[in-house]
Each structure stands twice: as structure tokens, then as C-alpha cells.
Amino acid sequence: MKKALSLLLAVIMLTAVFAACSDVKPEDTVSTTASVNPDNTTQAPVETVDPHTVPSEDLTKLDFTGNTIHIATTNEKTWEFKSEGETGAVINDAIFRRNALVADDLGVTLDVIEYKQSGGNSTALKEAVVAVNKSGDTDVIDVVSAPSYYTSAYVTDGLILDLEAIENSHINTNKIYWSSKYYENEKFAGKAYFLIGDLTPTVIERLEVIFLNDKLAETYLKGESKSLYSTVYDKEWTFEKFKTLVDSVGDGASTGMYGCNLPSNSYSLDGMEAGMGIKLVEKTEDNITCLLNDEHNIEIVETLRAFYYQNPSVLREHNENYTAFKAEKALFAAGLLLESNGFIAANIDYSLYPMPLWDENQEDYISTSQDVYSILSIPTCAAPRAEMITAVLEDLSYRSHDTVYTAMYEITYSTRYSDNYDESKMFDFIYQHVDFSFGAIYSYVLGEVKNCPRYLLYPENAGTNWTVKSAVASSLTTQNKIIGTSIKTFIKKFAE
Numbered sequence: 001m002k003k004a005l006s007l008l009l010a011v012i013m014l015t016a017v018f019a020a021c022s023d024v025k026p027e028d029t030v031s032t033t034a035s036v037n038p039d040n041t042t043q044a045p046v047e048t049v050d051p052h053t054v055p056s057e058d059l060t061k062l063d064f065t066g067n068t069i070h071i072a073t074t075n076e077k078t079w080e081f082k083s084e085g086e087t088g089a090v091i092n093d094a095i096f097r098r099n100a101l102v103a104d105d106l107g108v109t110l111d112v113i114e115y116k117q118s119g120g121n122s123t124a125l126k127e128a129v130v131a132v133n134k135s136g137d138t139d140v141i142d143v144v145s146a147p148s149y150y151t152s153a154y155v156t157d158g159l160i161l162d163l164e165a166i167e168n169s170h171i172n173t174n175k176i177y178w179s180s181k182y183y184e185n186e187k188f189a190g191k192a193y194f195l196i197g198d199l200t201p202t203v204i205e206r207l208e209v210i211f212l213n214d215k216l217a218e219t220y221l222k223g224e225s226k227s228l229y230s231t232v233y234d235k236e237w238t239f240e241k242f243k244t245l246v247d248s249v250g251d252g253a254s255t256g257m258y259g260c261n262l263p264s265n266s267y268s269l270d271g272m273e274a275g276m277g278i279k280l281v282e283k284t285e286d287n288i289t290c291l292l293n294d295e296h297n298i299e300i301v302e303t304l305r306a307f308y309y310q311n312p313s314v315l316r317e318h319n320e321n322y323t324a325f326k327a328e329k330a331l332f333a334a335g336l337l338l339e340s341n342g343f344i345a346a347n348i349d350y351s352l353y354p355m356p357l358w359d360e361n362q363e364d365y366i367s368t369s370q371d372v373y374s375i376l377s378i379p380t381c382a383a384p385r386a387e388m389i390t391a392v393l394e395d396l397s398y399r400s401h402d403t404v405y406t407a408m409y410e411i412t413y414s415t416r417y418s419d420n421y422d423e424s425k426m427f428d429f430i431y432q433h434v435d436f437s438f439g440a441i442y443s444y445v446l447g448e449v450k451n452c453p454r455y456l457l458y459p460e461n462a463g464t465n466w467t468v469k470s471a472v473a474s475s476l477t478t479q480n481k482i483i484g485t486s487i488k489t490f491i492k493k494f495a496e
Contacts, residue, residue, distance in 0.1 A: 056172045059395050065107030069392050073145040074117035074125055077374050080145065080201055082112040091201070094407035098199075101399040108392055113141065120372045121150045129159050133381045142382045142389050145200070149371035152442045155193050156493045160377040161386060162191045170391040171195070177401040179203070181435045188283060188438070189494045194375040195393065196434075198400035204408045205338040206369040208271020209430060210242070210353040216331045217351075220249055229422055232353060232429070235360055239276060242332075242356040243307065249331050251312040252324070259313035261330035263320045264462075267370055268334040269304070269454050274368040275355025276300050280439025280449045281487075286495075288438075288487045292452055300358065301453050309462050318459060336370055340412045351423065352412075354430045367433040368440065445490055447483030 071081050083096035099110055115125035125146055132140045144151075144160065154160045163171065164187075173183040178197040186192050196203050217225035224245075231237050246259030262268045278300050279291045291297065308316050315324045322339065324330035326346040333339070334355075343350055354365045378389055409427050413420070443450035455461060 052174075053176050053401070055170075055175065055394055055398050057170065059170065059391060059398075060105045062170075062391050063107055064388050064391070067107070067388060068109045068111050068139075069142045069389065070111045070113055070140060071143045071145055072113045072115065072125060072128060072141045073374070074122045074147065075114050076117045077145060077147070077202060078112055078114050080199070080374060081110065090407045090411050091404070094403040098396065098399045098403040101403070102392065102395045105395050105399075106392060108388075117147065120147050122146060126151075126154070126159075129154070129379050130157075133159060133379055136381065138381055138384045140381065141379050142385060143393065144377045144379055145374045146377075147372045148194075148369075148375045148441075150444050151194075151375055151377070152444045154377060155442075156445050156490060158380070158493070158496075160193050160379055161383060162193060163195070163378070163390075164190060164192050166378075166386045166390060168387045170387070170394045172394065173197075175398070177397045177405075179434050182441070185436060185438050186441045188288070189286065189491075191494055194377050194441070195397075196373070196375055197397040198405045199393070199397040200374045200376065201400075201404050201408050202373040203369045203434065204405070204431060205336070206373045207337040207367055207430060207434070208268060208275075208335065208355060208370060209337050209367075210355060211325065211333040211335070211339070211343065211350045212353060213325065213328060213331055213333075214349040214351055216328060220331050221245065228351075228353065229426060232365075232426070235357065235362075235364075237353065237356050237365075238359050238362075239303065239356045240359070243311075246313050246332060247311070249313050252315055252330075253312055256329060258315040258324050258330040259311075260332040260334060261315045261317070261322050261324040262308070262334040263322075264308055264316045264318055264457070264459055265320075266454055267320055267336050269308075269457050270370060270450070271355045271368055272304055272334065273300055273453055274437070274440065275366050276303075276358035277362050277366065278453060280437055280443070281446065283438050286491070288446070288491060290447075290449060290483050290487065292449065296358075297453060301456055304457055305462050308457060337412060352426055352430060354433060364435075365430075365433045366435045367430050368436055369434070442490065445486060447486035449483055 073081060079091065079095065081095065081099075083092050083099060086093045086096050103109065113128075115122050115128055117125075125144070129141060129144055144154070146154075163169065172178070173180045173195070177199075178195065182194075182196050183192055186194055212225075212228070214225070217228075221228070228237075231241065249257055249259035252258035278297050279294050282289045282291055307314060315330060317323065320335060320339065322330075322333055322335070322342065325333040326342065326348060328348065333343075337352075340350070354367055357365060376393065378386060382389060409424065412427065413423055439446060440450045
């Protein structure tokens with residue numbers, strides 16, 4: 001279907017473009033070329049596929065018939081891998097089709113094992129991995145799909161395999177269906193343990209983004225609303241630009257109309273801080289240094305404190321109700337992409353934008369997902385089956401690109417946007433800029449370094465009687481020992 005859509009749009013638009021309700025991302029293009037024989041007769045066009053979009057090898061030549069791959073996940077994330085059949089539900093049906101393709105490609109059966117998740121953690125899942133590793137059983141759990149934040153401790157606890165050390169691995173994280181930046185950023189001492197990609201749709205639904213009410217934009221942004229996409233692509237979508245548009249709406253408390261509606265929790269704060277290039281740690285080949293007191297970090301937190309707590313055009317709510325945005329009383333909203341479900345239910349026509357740059361000198365946009373997205377790993381007990389497991393993971397991610405990723409786009413915009421090229425391009429753009437820092441990935445085992453600047457901006461800590469520099473210094477006084485000890489422990493574990 002991907003090829004057909006691309007070719008059809010190529011005819012319509014006279015250029016090779018990616019599909020709007022996309023089975024393809026911007027780089028994923030298909031082209032045709034016709035060759036001419038010496039006798040001047042033209043042969044049929046030959047279709048070529050961007051090698052970046054397909055596996056490096058023909059996975060269908062691998063035969064694992066009779067094998068079952070056991071995926072351990074949580075009760076809140078089972079839907080990423082389990083589907084009993086097509087029901088008409090967009091995501092469920094995409095998962096079913098994806099799984100069927102993998103079964104046909106490799107001859108394997110997928111078995112999804114469910115463990116209870118509480119908040120952003122699953123103690124039950126970790127205990128199961130520990131128990132299986134101790135038992136020596138090699139075919140009980142093959143893949144662990146767990147909520148990201150606390151799962152970083154699997155590394156320091158020695159529960160999972162170094163993916164770089166697996167011989168004959170079939171995983172190629174440079175392909176479009178993997179997050180290559182995540183994989184490269186997580187590496188330390190030449191080791192890597194986790195994967196995310198098109199097969200982990202919670203990464204998409206938990207992306208932190210900016211929503212714009214399209215109807216209100218016609219009134220408050222006038223002609224500029226139609227050029228905001230270009231503003232993004234031209235790297236002019238800075239925080240100052242965003243704030244100027246928010247401020248232009250005026251004093252919400254007086255008029256009842258706000259420039260921005262957002263929650264004062266990690267569902268917008270983390271994305272804002274990361275998007276503006278906050279620097280948590282610096283790593284070399286054999287060392288990690290905490291950078292919380294970096295002047296740029298201090299300026300980011302000061303700026304966000306003023307925006308969240310002192311700007312009359314901003315309606316800050318402690319939860320994710322988005323009362324003003326849903327009532328069409330706020331021009332922008334900031335939060336998780338999954339909030340689109342509620343906005344669609346409220347009949348809000350919106351468009352998406354990435355979190356803004358700090359300024360035009362920033363290297364690039366940075367998209368991140370809130371802590372509870374799924375990350376994949378292979379437990380140590382599965383080492384004898386690792387080659388087969390990597391083949392299945394590669395095929396799952398590849399097949400997810402044309403099924404699950406497309407379904408996530410569809411539910412984000414509903415059918416109202418299914419033929420909107422600009423919306424599909426921006427959706428791809430935001431996802432392609434997923435770029436978690438090393439400090440964010442391993443925050444939990446690095447003394448919760450990512451949470452320090454976030455906590456300074458929580459309502460209970462964001463009073464006006466302190467400066468960020470002094471607050472950060474005070475915070476570090478109490479946390480330096482924790483962070484320092486955690487970093488030393490982390491480095492030691494990686495060296496083992």
C-alpha cells in the first residue's frame with residue numbers, strides 16, 4: 001500500500017512525496033525509472049525503494065517456524081503487541097496486521113505476557129525478569145517492554161543484554177523505523193541496552209507537543225497562521241516567537257481568552273525544557289559529569305518559571321483538563337500528543353507543532369516523550385536465543401512502519417485530516433526529531449538528574465521569592481552526593 005500511495009501522489013503532485021495518511025515518512029519515497037533498449041523500445045518502469053526504509057537483509061529467508069517469542073510487558077502497554085483479531089479499532093487492527101506479517105515472514109508466534117503496572121513502574125515485571133534470569137530458563141521471556149523511566153535500573157542490576165555485544169544481530173538502528181538518535185545517545189563505554197521505534201507507539205502518543213486551535217488562529221494570528229509551518233521548517237519557531245504569539249491574545253483573566261493552556265507538571269515541563277536544549281550531564285568515553293548548574297539551564301528554568309506563573313496570557317492547570325482549550329478559550333495548548341483524543345471529542349480543529357527552540361542558534365528541534373513510554377530490551381536469560389530475537393524485533397519494527405505508525409497518525413488527526421499533506425509532514429517532522437539525552441534516558445539511576453529542574457517549576461516550589469540560580473545551587477547541595485554516588489555506581493557497572 002505504501003508504494004501505491006506514493007506513486008499515486010507522485011502523479012497528482014508531479015513529484016515524489018510521502019502519503020498524507022501516511023504509510024510513509026518524508027524520507028521514505030518510491031520512484032520509478034524506465035530503461036531504453038538499444039532498439040529504442042522502452043522497458044516497463046522499474047520501481048526503486050529507498051534502502052533506508054527496508055531491512056538490510058531479506059528477513060523472510062530466515063526460518064524460525066515452531067518458535068514462540070515471549071514478550072513481557074505491563075497491563076497498560078499490552079495493546080502495543082497483542083491483538084486477537086480485527087475489530088474495527090484502528091490501533092488494534094494495525095497491531096493484528098503487523099503481527100500477522102511477522103508471523104508470515106519468520107514463522108514465529110508472539111506470546112504477550114502481562115504484568116501489573118502501578119503509575120510509571122512495574123515491580124511485578126522486574127521481579128519476573130529477575131526470577132527468570134536466576135532460573136536459567138532460556139525461553140520464558142525473550143523481550144521486555146517496560147515503562148522507560150525506572151527500567152534504566154535493569155542495566156545497573158545486570159538484568160539485560162548489551163545489544164552491541166550480540167553476535168549476528170539482525171537489528172539495524174539506522175533504519176527509519178528505529179529511533180537511531182535514542183540508540184546512539186544511550187551508549188556509554190560502547191554499550192547499549194534499549195530500543196524504541198515504530199513498534200513502540202507509546203513513544204508517539206506520549207510525545208510532548210504544541211497544539212494550535214485552527215479556528216482561533218484565523219482570528220488572532222490572521223494571515224500568519226498559514227505560515228507557521230514554514231516558521232518551523234525555517235528554524236524560526238523559537239520560544240520567543242511562541243511567547244509573542246501567546247502574549248498577543250492578551251490578559252486571559254480579564255478577557256476570558258488565553259494565549260496558552262497547559263498543565264504545570266511533567267506532561268509539558270519536560271518537553272519544554274528538553275526542546276530548549278537543557279543539558280543534564282556531559283559524558284565522555286569513560287566519565288559522566290553533572291551539568292545542572294550550567295548557565296543555559298538556569299536561564300531556561302527562569303524563563304519557564306516566568307512563562308508558567310507570571311504571564312497573564314497563560315492558563316496553568318495542575319492536571320490535564322485543558323478546560324480553556326477544549327472550550328475554544330485558548331489559542332495554544334502544550335502537552336502529550338495523546339490529548340488529541342480529548343480535543344477531537346470536543347470537536348476542536350487543531351494543528352501540531354514541536355516544542356520551540358531556545359533560539360535560532362540551537363542546532364535543531366528536540367522532541368521527547370513523557371516518562372512512561374515503552375522501551376525494549378532482551379533479558380540475560382535469553383542470550384542463547386538472541387540472534388532470533390533480534391530478527392523478530394527488526395521485522396516487528398519494520399512491519400510497524402506501514403501499519404502501526406500509520407494508525408497512530410490516523411487517530412491523532414481523525415479522518416478530518418486524512419488527506420492533509422501538510423499535517424502528515426509535520427507529524428513526521430516531530431517524530432523524526434525524537435532525541436532523548438543520555439541524562440534523560442538514565443535519569444533514575446543518575447540520582448534523578450532530569451527531575452531536578454522540573455521540580456523547581458512545580459507549583460509548590462515556583463514561588464517568586466527565589467532566584468533559579470540560588471535554588472539550583474541549594475538543590476545541588478542536597479543532591480550532589482546522591483547524583484555523584486549514582487554516577488560513580490553507573491560508571492562502575494558499565495565497566496563490568
